[in-house]
Amino acid sequence: MKILVPIKRVVDYNVKVRPMPDNSNVDLNNAKMSVNPFCEIALEEAVRIKEASNAEEVIAITVGKTESQEQLRTALALGADRAILIESDSLLEPLAIAKVLAKVVEQEHPDLVILGKQAIDGDNNQTGQMLAALLDYPQATNASEIKLDESNVTVTREIDGGLQTLQLNKPAVVTTDLRLNEPRYASLPNIMKAKKKELTVTNISDLGVDVNPRTELLSVELPPSRDAGIIVESVDELVEKLKNEAKVIT
Secondary structure, three states, X not given: OEEEEEOOEEEOOOOOOOEOOOOOOEOOOOOOEXXXXXXXXXXXXXXXXXXXXXOOEEEEEEEEOHHHHHHHHHXXXXXXXXXXXXXXXXXXXXXXHHHHHXXXXXXXXXXXXXXXOOOOOOOOOOHHHHHHHHHOXXXXXXXXXXXXXXXXXXXXXXXXXXXXXXXXXXXXXXXXXXXXXXXXXXXXXHHHHHOOOEEEEEEHHHHOOXXXXXXXXXXXXXXXXXXXXXXXXXXXXXXXXXXXXXXXXX
C-alpha cells in the first residue's frame, strides 16, 4: 500500500505574526518556518502505518516555493520514503492546491491520502474535502483514530455528543485531528539519512492545472485592541454597572 501525505510550510506556531507595513499580507521576513502541526500528525500516522507493515511507501508532497524543500527534508527525516515538491512562486488557494494534489494522485495512485485537517496560517479546513470531491474518493475528516484492513479504512472522529465511526473503501482521503497521535522528533541519524532520500521537484506549470485565484486578498490587519477592564469594589457596584452602563441585565 502507498500513502501520500501532503504537508504545508507555515510560520512556526511559536512566532507571533504581524502584518506588513502596507497591510498587503503577513510579514514573513526572517520568520521561522516549520511543517504545519496538523501535517506532522498526518505524517506520523502514515509512518506508524508503515511501521506496522500495513504500507510499503510513504510519500510527502508540498506545493510551494523552493524554500519548502526544507520542510520536505524534515518529513523525510521523520520517516517519509521520498518527497515531491510542486514548485510555485505564488501562494495558492485551497482549491488550487487540491487540483494539484489530484493530479499527483492520478500519477502516483496511492491507496490512502492522509493530511492535516487545516493549516495554522489560513485555518481554512478545505483542502482535504476539495481533494476528495475532485477525486470522487470517500473521505473522513477530523480523524482521532485510524484502522486499516485489506480493502477498508475505519476512521473514528469526534462529533458533538460522542464519537462517529466511518468505514471507507480504498482509495480514500482522511484528514487528521490533534488527538490522533503525538508526532516524533527527528533523530540526528535520520536527519543525515534524509539528505540522501529522493526529492523530486516539478514546476506547477508542467501539470497543466488551472491554479488561477478565485478570491482577492484585500488587506491583513491586527484585530482592534480591547479597552482595559474595570475593577469593582463590591457585588453591588458590579450589578449597578451591568444594569446601567452595560445594560445587559434589568
